[in-house]
Amino acid sequence: MSASSIPTEDPNVRFSQLDSLMNAMVDAFIVIDGSGNIERFNKAAEDMFGYAADEIQGQNISVLMADHDRAHHDKYISRYRKTGKKKVIGVGREVIGRRSDKSEFPADIAVGEVRGADGSLHFIGLVRDLTELREAQAQSFRQRQEMLNTSRLSTMGEMAAAMAHELNQPLSAIANYSAASLRLLKNENTDLDTIKEALEQINNQAHRASEVIRRTRDFTRSTETRREMTTVPDIMREVLPLAELDAHANNIALEVDIADNLAGIEVDSLQIQQVLLNLLRNGVDAMQGVEPEFRRITVSALYSAPGELSIVVKDQGEGISAETAEKLFNPFFTTKNTGMGMGLAICRTIAEAHSGSLEFRRNPDRGVSFVLKLPTKATG
Amino acid sequence: MKGTVFIVDDDDAVRDSLCFLLKTVDLASQTFTSGEEFLQNYDEEMNGCILLDIRMPGTSGIEVQKKLQELACKLPIIFITGHGDVPMAVEAMQSGAFDFIQKPFRDQELLDRIYQALEAHEADEEEASKEREARNRYSGLTPREKEVMEFVVKGAANKVIAIDLGVSQRTVEIHRARVMEKMEARSLAELVRMSMLLED
Numbered sequence: 095m096s097a098s099s100i101p102t103e104d105p106n107v108r109f110s111q112l113d114s115l116m117n118a119m120v121d122a123f124i125v126i127d128g129s130g131n132i133e134r135f136n137k138a139a140e141d142m143f144g145y146a147a148d149e150i151q152g153q154n155i156s157v158l159m160a161d162h163d164r165a166h167h168d169k170y171i172s173r174y175r176k177t178g179k180k181k182v183i184g185v186g187r188e189v190i191g192r193r194s195d196k197s198e199f200p201a202d203i204a205v206g207e208v209r210g211a212d213g214s215l216h217f218i219g220l221v222r223d224l225t226e227l228r229e230a231q232a233q234s235f236r237q238r239q240e241m242l243n244t245s246r247l248s249t250m251g252e253m254a255a256a257m258a259h260e261l262n263q264p265l266s267a268i269a270n271y272s273a274a275s276l277r278l279l280k281n282e283n284t285d286l287d288t289i290k291e292a293l294e295q296i297n298n299q300a301h302r303a304s305e306v307i308r309r310t311r312d313f314t315r316s317t318e319t320r321r322e323m324t325t326v327p328d329i330m331r332e333v334l335p336l337a338e339l340d341a342h343a344n345n346i347a348l349e350v351d352i353a354d355n356l357a358g359i360e361v362d363s364l365q366i367q368q369v370l371l372n373l374l375r376n377g378v379d380a381m382q383g384v385e386p387e388f389r390r391i392t393v394s395a396l397y398s399a400p401g402e403l404s405i406v407v408k409d410q411g412e413g414i415s416a417e418t419a420e421k422l423f424n425p426f427f428t429t430k431n432t433g434m435g436m437g438l439a440i441c442r443t444i445a446e447a448h449s450g451s452l453e454f455r456r457n458p459d460r461g462v463s464f465v466l467k468l469p470t471k472a473t474g
Numbered sequence: 475m476k477g478t479v480f481i482v483d484d485d486d487a488v489r490d491s492l493c494f495l496l497k498t499v500d501l502a503s504q505t506f507t508s509g510e511e512f513l514q515n516y517d518e519e520m521n522g523c524i525l526l527d528i529r530m531p532g533t534s535g536i537e538v539q540k541k542l543q544e545l546a547c548k549l550p551i552i553f554i555t556g557h558g559d560v561p562m563a564v565e566a567m568q569s570g571a572f573d574f575i576q577k578p579f580r581d582q583e584l585l586d587r588i589y590q591a592l593e594a595h596e597a598d599e600e601e602a603s604k605e606r607e608a609r610n611r612y613s614g615l616t617p618r619e620k621e622v623m624e625f626v627v628k629g630a631a632n633k634v635i636a637i638d639l640g641v642s643q644r645t646v647e648i649h650r651a652r653v654m655e656k657m658e659a660r661s662l663a664e665l666v667r668m669s670m671l672l673e674d
Contacts, residue, residue, distance in 0.1 A: 258556070259529070259556050262556045262577045262578060263485045263487060263488055263577075264487060265577070265578040266487075266488050266491070266577040266578040266579070267485075267487035267488050267490075267491040268491075268578075269491075269578040269579065269580070269581070270488070270491035270492055270494065270495045270581065271491045271494060271495075273495060273580070273581030274491070274494050274495040274497075274498045274581070277495075277498045277499065277581070278498050292494060295487070295490070295491065295494075298487070299487055299491075302487070
């Protein structure tokens with residue numbers, strides 16, 4: 095039902111007619127007056143925020159907001175009333191709601207306005223609890239990360255095992271034939287045709303072994319050459335929702351600054367996403383225990399040279415010691431308790447497979463930046 | 475050396491090269507391309523040892539081992555394992571495998587294990603055939619002779635046996651002589667050894 099179809103009578107009458115409809119809604123439905131005082135509060139709102147309609151009516155809407163949003167809300171309303179500039183109305187945005195027990199939850203709000211018969215201004219807010227959605231997203235984020243990490247590792251491990259097995263067969267046969275031939279040669283009466291037979295078999299098996307190696311090489315090459323045209327914003331669109339969850343969960347602000355003049359890049363999107371997620375994850379880890387004012391990660395993308403763009407992931411963590419820096423990209427090197435130490439090694443391999451590079455540098459103020467450089471066809 | 479080496483491996487080259495190697499040291503071998511093929515051809519009269527690939531399509535080496543145990547097969551099994559099969563090899567050893575050897579191996583290493591396995595099997599066979607003979611002879615004794623033999627191998631004197639069984643010492647002596655004769659024991663020590671075989 096749109097606002098325009100509501101007959102213009104006394105708003106209280108209108109709302110009471112809508113009471114049963116309001117209470118049947120899944121989303122919280124809240125009406126406030128022009129000063130932000132709560133006038134209506136449906137059943138879903140009672141359940142979501144833990145207040146009874148009776149006790150909340152007349153209170154300011156800011157009691158339902160987390161501190162951060164609360165400070166800004168009064169400003170929004172007064173600015174809107176003065177300037178008519180809409181921040182939320184008709185747009186919807188994500189906020190942090192606060193329940194009667196002070197616990198907080200992510201919520202999506204949509205706001206509309208209605209005028210009473212007397213011309214007074216009222217706002218209608220529809221609030222949807224995003225807790226479950228966020229949890230599901232975080233869950234899929236973790237699964238995806240695990241999948242990305244383990245798929246590559248287990249593929250490498252499985253390939254190595256399969257190759258070892260495949261090579262062991264011809265090697266065993268060669269060892270057996272040659273050992274037998276040596277034994278036969280000790281005996282002067284040995285028929286040389288028997289030795290010849292063994293040598294032919296050795297020859298065959300040596301070729302069989304090299305065939306195994308050739309096939310393995312073809313396999314690894316074919317998996318490395320998947321390339322598609324894409325853009326940095328497209329890649330970031332995939333990465334950011336996941337990275338934001340991670341950052342949010344760790345009280346870290348995530349800023350994104352992508353130059354708008356970037357040309358397309360020809361890459362394996364999944365692999366580049368994996369690199370960026372890895373760098374962002376490392377950034378989040380680097381800022382554990384850092385004071386709130388520094389808890390900020392910046393991702394920027396820009397032309398760093400003609401035909402070369404850089405994606406920079408900058409943290410403000412504790413930095414990296416000279417000793418650690420030396421081994422940073424080595425496989426199986428880790429400073430974490432739970433890591434395999436493969437993240438950065440794999441990231442660099444991926445960068446190099448794209449004719450790019452992955453380096454790190456210390457920021458002038460604090461923390462480090464990881465710089466992923468990738469070739470692009472157009473020049474900046 | 476008596477006995478045949480039964481080679482079970484799905485890889486043609488590995489199988490044939492093993493057969494070739496064993497021929498140079500005059501060891502008889504017989505090859506099978508799968509666990510199934512070996513199980514189909516297995517019979518109790520087989521004599522020697524089994525060289526069994528642990529990793530095969532179809533029936534795995536471990537499964538062949540289990541099936542053979544169900545058939546009360548006494549042939550020693552040497553498992554051939556590859557890179558990274560150690561946990562499986564350990565399992566096989568715990569289930570009574572004779573030994574395992576990792577591919578690719580030195581010929582002498584393999585041959586030593588095969589000789590040991592063949593010797594072990596021969597000793598087993600000898601023991602088993604002695605036991606079979608002892609049982610066979612024992613079954614020919616009368617109940618009274620069996621009673622007397624039980625006393626004799628415990629070291630009881632004829633006089634004691636006579637009192638215990640309520641017969642004359644002379645009767646005991648006759649039974650005793652019949653036991654030694656029927657069991658083909660040349661000495662008391664030999665009779666005691668045979669009685670120990672019968673206990674198992």
